[in-house]
Amino acid sequence: MTDAVVPRAEDFDEIAALLALAFHGDPDPDVHEVERPIFEPDRSLLVRDGRTAVAHAAAFGRDLTVPGAQVPAAHVSMVAVAPTHRRRGLLSGLMRRQLREIHDARREPVAVLWASEGRIYPRFGYGSAAQRLVLSADTTGLRLPAPTPAEGTLRLDRPAAHAGELARVYEQARADRPGWSRRDERWWAYVLADVKSRRGGATERRVLLHDGPDGLDGYALYRTREDWPGDIPRGEVQVGEVVAHTPEAYLALWRLLLSVDLTRRLTFPVAALDEPLLRLVDEPRQLAPVLADGLWVRVVDVPAALAARRYAADVDVVVEVADDLLPENTGRWRLVGGPTGAECTATTAPAELACDVRALGELYLGGATPAALAATGRVREVTPDTLTRLTPALTWHRSPTPMENF
Numbered sequence: 111m112t113d114a115v116v117p118r119a120e121d122f123d124e125i126a127a128l129l130a131l132a133f134h135g136d137p138d139p140d141v142h143e144v145e146r147p148i149f150e151p152d153r154s155l156l157v158r159d160g161r162t163a164v165a166h167a168a169a170f171g172r173d174l175t176v177p178g179a180q181v182p183a184a185h186v187s188m189v190a191v192a193p194t195h196r197r198r199g200l201l202s203g204l205m206r207r208q209l210r211e212i213h214d215a216r217r218e219p220v221a222v223l224w225a226s227e228g229r230i231y232p233r234f235g236y237g238s239a240a241q242r243l244v245l246s247a248d249t250t251g252l253r254l255p256a257p258t259p260a261e262g263t264l265r266l267d268r269p270a271a272h273a274g275e276l277a278r279v280y281e282q283a284r285a286d287r288p289g290w291s292r293r294d295e296r297w298w299a300y301v302l303a304d305v306k307s308r309r310g311g312a313t314e315r316r317v318l319l320h321d322g323p324d325g326l327d328g329y330a331l332y333r334t335r336e337d338w339p340g341d342i343p344r345g346e347v348q349v350g351e352v353v354a355h356t357p358e359a360y361l362a363l364w365r366l367l368l369s370v371d372l373t374r375r376l377t378f379p380v381a382a383l384d385e386p387l388l389r390l391v392d393e394p395r396q397l398a399p400v401l402a403d404g405l406w407v408r409v410v411d412v413p414a415a416l417a418a419r420r421y422a423a424d425v426d427v428v429v430e431v432a433d434d435l436l437p438e439n440t441g442r443w444r445l446v447g448g449p450t451g452a453e454c455t456a457t458t459a460p461a462e463l464a465c466d467v468r469a470l471g472e473l474y475l476g477g478a479t480p481a482a483l484a485a486t487g488r489v490r491e492v493t494p495d496t497l498t499r500l501t502p503a504l505t506w507h508r509s510p511t512p513m514e515n516f
C-alpha cells in the first residue's frame with residue numbers, strides 16, 4: 111500500500127468510482143461531469159493498494175460565514191475507504207495528514223464538513239456546529255397568515271436561466287448567516303446541477319422567484335413528486351433552499367410551496383433552528399421537525415480562528431485548550447474581543463475555562479451555549495461565573511444554518 115499521494119486531475123474518474131463504491135452507487139458519468147469542476151486535485155489525498163484506489167479525502171477552498179465575518183475554510187468532502195480496506199486506520203491517516211497540511215499552510219483557520227454518520231469525526235476534533243431541522247410536513251389544511259398587499263409577485267422557471275440573479279440574492283443574505291459558504295460560478299453550477307439519476311423519482315428542479323418593490327428579493331429551489339395512492343392525490347413538495355430578504359418574500363414563497371395542488375406533503379431538510387416558518391404556520395406540529403446535525407467545524411488554528419470571528423458582547427477570557435492531533439493548539443489562550451474585532455494570543459495567565467478542540471468547534475458558529483457544553487464535560491468552568499459571562503459574547507443573534515451539503 112502506498113502512503114497518501116496528491117492525485118492528478120486525470121485520477122478523478124478513479125476517485126469517483128471509489129466514492130460510488132463506498133456510497134453504494136454505480137459510477138455515473140453524468141455525476142462525474144458535475145463533480146469534476148469542483149475537484150481540486152492538489153487539495154486531495156489518495157491512497158492506492160497496488161494500482162487500485164482504496165482511500166480518498168478532498169478539501170475545497172471556500173469562504174464560510176461565521177459570526178460577524180467571512181473566514182477561509184477547508185471544506186472537507188469526498189471521503190471514502192474501500193470496503194476491502196476499512197477499519198485499518200486509513201481514514202485516520204488521511205485526517206491527520208489533511209489537518210496538518212491545512213494548519214501548516216496557514217490560510218484556513220477552520221475546516222468544515224457534512225458527516226455521513228455523526229460518530230465518525232469527533233475523534234478528529236470536529237464539533238457539531240450548525241444543527242438543522244429536517245421538516246417532513248403534512249400540509250393538509252396548514253395555514254399561513256393572510257397575504258398582505260406588500261407581498262409581490264412570483265415567477266416559476268428553470269434555475270439555470272437565473273444563476274446570476276440567484277447568486278446576488280444568496281450573496282446578500284449570506285453575510286448575516288453563519289454556516290453558509292461562498293459560491294463562485296463553479297459552485298453555483300454544482301448546486302444547480304440536476305442529474306436525472308439523483309432525482310429519486312421527483313421532477314426536475316424548479317426555481318420560484320419573488321419580485322418585491324425593488325426587484326428580485328427571494329427565491330426557492332424545489333421539486334415535486336407525484337403520488338396517487340388509491341387514486342387520491344398525495345404528492346410531495348421537496349424544498350432544497352429558500353432565501354428571502356423580506357418577510358413578505360419569505361411568506362409568499364412558503365405560501366406557494368405549502369399549497370401546491372395535488373400535494374399533501376412537504377420536505378425541507380435544512381431548516382434553521384430559528385426557522386421563521388415554525389412561528390408562521392397555524393399548526394407547527396404538522397411540520398414534524400426532527401433535529402439533525404449538519405455542519406461540523408474543526409478549529410485548525412486556535413488563535414487565528416478565535417480572532418477571525420466577532421463576538422456579540424465584549425469578552426476577555428483565558429481558555430485552556432487540549433488538541434491531541436495538532437499540539438500547537440494545546441495551551442492557554444487569551445481572547446479579547448467584541449462586536450468589531452478580536453485578538454487571541456498565547457498566555458501564561460491562569461485559565462478561566464478549559465475545553466477540548468471539539469468543543470471549540472461546537473461553539474465557533476455561535477449555535478451552542480458554553481453551559482450546554484459544560485453539561486457534556488467537554489467545557490470546564492475553572493473560575494466561577496465564566497460560563498454566564500461568556501454566553502452573550504459567544505452566541506449570535508441568528509442560529510447558524512447548514513445551508514448546503516457539499
Ligand SMILES: CC(=O)SCCNC(=O)CCNC(=O)[C@H](O)C(C)(C)COP(=O)(O)OP(=O)(O)OC[C@H]1O[C@@H](n2cnc3c(N)ncnc32)[C@H](O)[C@@H]1OP(=O)(O)O
Binds near residue numbers: 133188192202233
Ligand atoms: C466528509 C465526508 O465525506 S463524510 C463521508 C464518509 N464516507 C463514508 O461514509 C463512506 C462509507 N464509509 C467509509 O468509506 C469508511 O468506513 C470511513 C471513511 C467512514 C471510515 O474509514 P476507515 O478507514 O474504516 O476508518 P479508520 O479505520 O481510520 O477508523 C478510525 C476509527 O474510527 C472508527 N470508525 C470509522 N468509521 C466509522 C463508522 N462509520 N462508524 C463508527 N466508527 C467508525 C473506527 O472504528 C476506528 O475506531 P478505533 O480507532 O477506536 O478503532
